[in-house]
Amino acid sequence: MILYTTTPIEMIFPCDQTVFDNYKTISYQGVPLVVExxxxxxxxxxxxxxxxxxxxxxxxxxGQLISFI
Known part of the structure; x- marks a missing residue:
């Protein structure tokens, strides 16, 4: 199977479920982002x-940080 994607391999095949649980998809300033x-x-x-x-x-x-407080 070949995946043609820009998604990091760690997100497709996470080695540990807890790593994947920390990722969320949010909209910030109208831009969809994957954040940790x-x-x-x-x-x-x-x-x-x-x-x-x-x-x-x-x-x-x-790598940039977004405050949610």
């Missing part, structure tokens, strides 16, 4: 938008 929840914020894992301009926004780059 930590203590008081989310860490952006992936941008799910089809708009190329969303990928140019530095505040939405993977």
């Amino acid at each position: 929840q930590t203590d008081n914020h989310y860490r952006i894992v992936q941008i799910l938008s089809s708009n190329p301009n969303d990928f140019m926004k530095e505040e939405l780059a993977p």
Whole structure:
């Protein structure tokens, strides 16, 4: 089986269910994102938008932190 996707292999075949449980899909500033929840914020894992301009926004780059307080 060959998967042609930009989704990280860790999300498709997670090694541990608890890792997968930490990921959520949210909409932030109208942009759909896959985030990982930590203590008081989310860490952006992936941008799910089809708009190329969303990928140019530095505040939405993977690894950036979003506060949800």
